[in-house]
Amino acid sequence: MSAIETAGLTKYYGAVRxxxxxxxxxxxxxVFGFLGPNGAGKTTTIRTLLDxxxxxxxxxxxxxxxxxxxxxxIRARLGNLPGDFxxxxxxxxxxxxxxxxxxxxxxxxxxxxxxxxxxRADLDRPLGRLSRGNRQKVGLILAVFHRPDLLIxxxxxxxxxxxxxxxxxxxxxxxxxxxxxxxxxxxxxxxxERVCDRVGIVRGGRLIAVxxxxxxxxxxxxxxxxxxxxxxxxxxxxxxxxxxxxxxxxVRPTLEQVFLTYYEEGGRE
Amino acid sequence: xxxxxxAQLHERRRSLLAxxxxxxxxxxxxxxxxxxxxxxxxKAIASYPEALKQAFGIAELASVExxxxxxxxxxxxxLAVGYMAVRSVASALSGAAESGxxxxxxxxxxxxxxxxxxxxxxxxxxxxxxxAIGLAICLLGSLLSGAGxxxxxxxxxxxxxxxxxxxxxxxxxxxTGWSLRTSVVTGSVAGLLVAMYVADLIxxxxxxxxxxRYGSAFRYYGRAIEDGIxxxxxxxxxxxxxxxxxxxxxxxxxxxxAA
Numbered sequence: 001m002s003a004i005e006t007a008g009l010t011k012y013y014g015a016v017r018x019x020x021x022x023x024x025x026x027x028x029x030x031v032f033g034f035l036g037p038n039g040a041g042k043t044t045t046i047r048t049l050l051d052x053x054x055x056x057x058x059x060x061x062x063x064x065x066x067x068x069x070x071x072x073x074i075r076a077r078l079g080n081l082p083g084d085f086x087x088x089x090x091x092x093x094x095x096x097x098x099x100x101x102x103x104x105x106x107x108x109x110x111x112x113x114x115x116x117x118x119x120r121a122d123l124d125r126p127l128g129r130l131s132r133g134n135r136q137k138v139g140l141i142l143a144v145f146h147r148p149d150l151l152i153x154x155x156x157x158x159x160x161x162x163x164x165x166x167x168x169x170x171x172x173x174x175x176x177x178x179x180x181x182x183x184x185x186x187x188x189x190x191x192x193e194r195v196c197d198r199v200g201i202v203r204g205g206r207l208i209a210v211x212x213x214x215x216x217x218x219x220x221x222x223x224x225x226x227x228x229x230x231x232x233x234x235x236x237x238x239x240x241x242x243x244x245x246x247x248x249x250x251v252r253p254t255l256e257q258v259f260l261t262y263y264e265e266g267g268r269e
Numbered sequence: 270x271x272x273x274x275x276a277q278l279h280e281r282r283r284s285l286l287a288x289x290x291x292x293x294x295x296x297x298x299x300x301x302x303x304x305x306x307x308x309x310x311x312k313a314i315a316s317y318p319e320a321l322k323q324a325f326g327i328a329e330l331a332s333v334e335x336x337x338x339x340x341x342x343x344x345x346x347x348l349a350v351g352y353m354a355v356r357s358v359a360s361a362l363s364g365a366a367e368s369g370x371x372x373x374x375x376x377x378x379x380x381x382x383x384x385x386x387x388x389x390x391x392x393x394x395x396x397x398x399x400x401a402i403g404l405a406i407c408l409l410g411s412l413l414s415g416a417g418x419x420x421x422x423x424x425x426x427x428x429x430x431x432x433x434x435x436x437x438x439x440x441x442x443x444x445t446g447w448s449l450r451t452s453v454v455t456g457s458v459a460g461l462l463v464a465m466y467v468a469d470l471i472x473x474x475x476x477x478x479x480x481x482r483y484g485s486a487f488r489y490y491g492r493a494i495e496d497g498i499x500x501x502x503x504x505x506x507x508x509x510x511x512x513x514x515x516x517x518x519x520x521x522x523x524x525x526x527a528a
Contacts, residue, residue: 043527047527050375051375052372052525052526052527053525053526053527072380075376076377079376080373082372086368086369086373087373088280088365088368091280091370095276096373099374100376103273103377103379139373
């Protein structure tokens, strides 16, 4: 049984196309990246899967159930983080958590508390007084605290600092190891590459490719560029004179890589 | 359901005092000044045209209950509480959609119908609480000023506002089936509230236009503070409110919940 299985899923807003003929599957224990620029149809797809939007035609099965008819039963086993998480300015994360726990029939909030500590999320301050990143952390906790079988995440790391993005990716790996399927909509290609097993690329509302990450990269690189690390500093001229080499350049670490070295265990002072 | 209702009431806790206090204080003021203006009012009223007195329910102001009805319960309280009712359901539905709360709640195993029912029930409780606060302060004003307001009649007068206001909460639910913009929902139903009041007023001013009152909920509102509650009108308005809210829930279930 697939976690998500859509067949010709189509949504039009009047005459405007949202998504068209979207057919894909996501398996349990798989992290599926859903890529595309703004307006490509990523959020429309997610809202149709969640039954917030009714499809114009086509169908979707979530965890073996019909996305429309069995929507309530599906949501008992699903976690969702909207792109720009909001809940009302005056409510705190703890109030939202208490309500969702009651609606899910859960009394034990220990996992939510543990996640709050891990992500350094403030559950007591009104959400209206939190930054976007800190609100997003609360939303993430609400999405995963009940150990769902399927996680649907729409741009989950927007607003998170690089450290929390790393923690988020670690959490996704743990969820995958638990058997949870993850549908991750993002245009952070670096994070998708690092955590996803397969990706679907959507353009103008249509799914134009579904590939394993490794296969996708294999197709495009053609093995003409190789990054080599030397034990000692080298002169580029020497490398360029090697047979078959047409060019060589120094590869600087990205700012993110440098930044992270300051926070790694035993990292530089 | 109870969790959703409790959460909605918690979210709207400030509005209980924000609406209940002014209504109560104003009512208390009206009651408190009655003994000192009683004679002057009777003379002034006697000079008013008969149709005008009929229209505004001020045929005579021989008691503090009649004065409270003319000043508060025939116009200000039903309009204010009716508007508050719309805001309450709009906050639970369209307001929640605008803030993102609706999407979070609908990530949990809750049906849309249950969500609407909880919003409507919370509005009903909020209305009852605001009217109870208003009544309590009004009675306190009467006690302190020695105006002699009858508890039973005052209770009937304020309780009678409840089904009328609830009907406008139901129209709010219905409007949410059409639009998820709070300004559209509150604006359209507030317009309907005023239109119904004006239609009722016109019908009472001109006997030839009495038929227009049949389309207005205010025709069935009456003067409970003077005559007691008419059970048929009270239950009739309540039944229509529930039916309109149910229709709104059906529309809400069928609509897309995003732009």
